[in-house]
Amino acid sequence: MRLSSLMGALLVLWGCSKVNNSTTKIFGHAATGLQNPNAIYHDNSLDAIRYASSLTGCSGVEVDVRMDAQGQLWLFHDELLDDETNLSGSVEEMTTDELTSGHYRTLKKEPLLKLDAATTAELSQGYTFLDLKISGISKAQELKSALLALDIDTAKFALIVSSLSYVDLFKSDFQVFLSINEVTELTSELLANEPGLRGVCIRSANISREEINFLKSIHKEVICYEVRSPKGIRAGLIKEPTYLLTDDLKLTLGLRN
């Protein structure tokens, strides 16, 4: 009788145990989250990248890449510098010297981060998605040359681009993800004829678990982003995309564990 009671209790306890079988890899969106008031550091800053990399369970970061007027690469999200930094205008029209003097309007005044050898070495601590903010196909070729000059390890870096023409341009040298707004943009023809396309990047709210499973079944990886609230993060985790770019790293890691 005692033995059966003990076995019963153990069975109940075992049944209650929380097992984390999720295969989704957690990444920091723009390092530690975009427009996250709880983040210690500004997005796309070196401190934010280091902070995200140091968190247990974080597989890496996604950062936004823009090219300045002199062909140098910078990590910056917005189209204009005015709202977030002490500079005015866009990264694309600024010189390297001007951007070097720039910093974010935060208490810590994190400097704008240039994507150079030192930064790529820092990013190589984990896996990195480079979200390319390209202002035209002519600039895309320059951007590709700048990336190739950095000699980045393609096993540790992947690109996210916003159109198929960019996929064609970058796929020979890099792992490429296509950023889409709706799943309907993905035609079967596109998926079948783009072996160089590693996967897609889409807002978590715009894709269902079934659609993710379908893409996985044809060997395409799925990056989901724009998850910030506990509800949104839970929904994102339940769908089990290949990668989840979260705007609140600690919350996501806590929820997953």
Added chain:
Amino acid sequence: MVGRNTYYFRFWVMFLTIFLIGFTNKISAQELKHRPFIAYSFGLQKMDFIHQLSAGFQGKYMRLELQQGVGQRNLASGVVFSQTGIQSAYSIQLDKASLHPLFRYSFGLLGKPFGFHYHRAELGMLCIVEWSRFTKIPFDLTFSSGVGRGLEIQAVNNRHRYLDYSINLGLQYAFK
């Protein structure tokens, strides 16, 4: 009416007695000084919920408090933390309330999957309002808020400083 020994009569006498004792004590109310107290508060530290129990001593001009809290990091994350703190405050007595400019230092430990600890130092203001002047139930409402600095230590060479702030609502029981 005098001399009736019914159930309702005895109940009524008991009620009036309790009421009058309470009323009398309200007139000779306690003073919020030179007395120990215990308190509970619920608050937000950045985006973290915290429940905190504390015990301390209220002097005429100073107030000292030891705090122990547990909380949940980043709302609903399931990551809990434990925090121990000490708070000292100057006391400014008003008629039915008191104001306490405070300094608070806390040490905390964040649970799995992170498992690192942090320090926080905060300057702020505590306001205590007498909710009841009855000596039998001398509860006071507390409200405190502050701004300070946090230091998160993940490893020896991995430290992160940040702006921290808190807002707390609570209840205090002061011993006579």
